[in-house]
Amino acid sequence: MSTTREHASRTYCTVCGTMVSRRFRPGPDGRPDATCPRCRSLERHRFLALLLGMLAPDLRDLDLVVEIAPSRQTTPMLDRLGARRRISLDAGYDSRDVDALASVCRLPLRDASVDLLVCYHVLEHVPDDCAAMREIARVLSPDGIALLEVPIRVGVGTDEDVDAPEEERLRRFGQRDHVRWYGDDIDDRLSAAGLATVRVTPPALLGDAAVRWFGLMAGEVVWIARHGSGAAPAMLAGGPGTGLSVALDALITDLDHTRERLDRARARADRVAAQRDALRARLDRTREELAVARRGGVLTRLRRAVHL
Ligand SMILES: [Zn+2]
Missing domain, CATH: 3.40.50.150 (Vaccinia Virus protein VP39)
Incomplete structure (x- = not known):
C-alpha cells in the first residue's frame, strides 16, 4: 500500500x-x-x-x-x-x-x-x-x-x-x-x-x-x-466495501500500475537519451582528434616539402 x-x-x-x-x-x-x-x-x-x-x-x-x-x-x-x-x-x-x-x-x-x-x-x-x-x-x-x-x-x-x-x-x-x-x-x-x-x-x-x-x-x-x-x-x-469502493479500488489500482509502467518507460527513455548524448560527445571528440591529426599530417608534408 x-x-x-x-x-x-x-x-x-x-x-x-x-x-x-x-x-x-x-x-x-x-x-x-x-x-x-x-x-x-x-x-x-x-x-x-x-x-x-x-x-x-x-x-x-x-x-x-x-x-x-x-x-x-x-x-x-x-x-x-x-x-x-x-x-x-x-x-x-x-x-x-x-x-x-x-x-x-x-x-x-x-x-x-x-x-x-x-x-x-x-x-x-x-x-x-x-x-x-x-x-x-x-x-x-x-x-x-x-x-x-x-x-x-x-x-x-x-x-x-x-x-x-x-x-x-x-x-x-x-x-x-x-x-x-x-x-x-x-x-x-x-x-x-x-x-x-x-x-x-x-x-x-x-x-x-x-x-x-x-x-x-x-x-x-x-x-x-x-x-x-x-x-x-x-x-x-x-x-465488505460498497460497489463504489470496489470499483474505485480496481480503477485506481489499475491507474497506479499504468503510472508505474509509464515511470519505467520514462526511466528507460532517459537512459537511452544519456547513452545517445555520451555517443555524440565521443563522436565530437573523435572528429576533433581526426581534424587535429589531419592538420598535423598536412604540416608534416609541408615541412618535408620545404626541406626538399
Ligand atoms: Zn482544492
Missing part, C-alpha cells in the same frame, strides 16, 4: 476540482498530504464533498441548508446544492462570514425546517452537548439529514469535564476550548436526543485506493443523522 502511495505523484481535490501535482501540502499541525494548494481544503472538507455527492438522491429540492461553524471550504460546496435558502451560524465572530450569531443549543430556526444541517467539530466545545443534539433534532425536517463530526476514540467511553481548567483540557481533550473527547457512547447520546445515526468512514465508503487518491483521512468518522433513534451498524474500514 505504501509503495502505491509513494508512487502517486498526482491527486485530485474534490472541493475545488483541481488535479494537484505531486502531493497535498502539510496540514495545520504539520501532518503530511493534508492541504490543497489551491483551495486550502483539508481531508474532512474533501470527504464532505464526496459525501454530499453520495447523498445527492436525498438532497434534491432542498429548502433550507444550515451550516454551524462554517468554513471557507465548505460554504461553496453547500452553495452548489442549490437550496432555496442557506444559513450559516456561529457562536461568535471571527474571520469567517456568518449570517447570524447563535448557540447550537438555541438555534433561531423553526421546528422541522432544516433539510440539511452540517455541524463539524462543534459539539466537543459545548458544555451541554445533549441540549445541542436535541436542538438539532428539533430543527431537522422529517426527511432532513444532519452531518456531524467530532473527535472520537473508539473502544472507550466519552471523557469529559466541563469544569476542567484550560491546561487540563489541552491535555485530556486536545484543545483548550474542548470540554470532552467522545467515545463509543456518543451514539447513545444522539439516539436519546431523537437522532438515528450511522457512522461512515472514507475507506468504508470509497475504498483504500480512493482515500489515497483524494487525500482523505482513513480514521475520520462522520455521523449521518436523521430523525429516529438507535445506531445502524457502522460503515467502518475493513468491512
